[in-house]
């Protein structure tokens with residue numbers, strides 16, 4: 001029976017740069033997709049959180065770069081608990097699958113392994129091969145896409161761009 005199950009993942013970045021956030025999130029998603037055999041068509045939605053020290057880019061863009069154009073995505077901040085792991089990107093994927101909960105593979109990489117050592121069963125990763133896989137799955141339109149600044153978003157109240165109505 002197909003049910004919706006959660007697949008968790010987390011990864012850290014060394015610096016809060018757009019490139020690092022996107023590249024780390026692509027790697028995290030690629031590992032989760034490959035470990036579980038996730039097809040975008042079966043993904044109900046995905047929620048990303050970042051720690052407060054990350055503000056250079058929305059990690060959701062990495063999912064669109066990998067072709068998740070129809071998957072509802074949302075980003076938010078993680079709770080800032082004192083002493084918690086810095087520069088961390090977390091994701092929760094809601095996946096429609098026949099698999100039992102126990103067969104879901106959650107993915108924690110880099111310094112995020114310490115968040116859930118009990119779930120840290122990731123086999124060794126060939127990162128060169130992983131990057132080749134990511135390049136093969138990049139969705140060209142989205143790979144260079146940027147978040148739209150409010151001043152250029154026709155839907156934004158303060159926009160200096162005219163909407164379709166010309167208003």
Ligand SMILES: O=C(O)C(=O)C[C@]1(C(=O)O)C=C[C@@H](O)C=C1
Pocket residue numbers: 008009010078079090115116
């Ligand atoms: O799994 C993680 O990413 C954690 O940091 C662990 C944990 C938890 O205590 O279960 C804590 C905070 C997150 O919002 C989610 C889960």
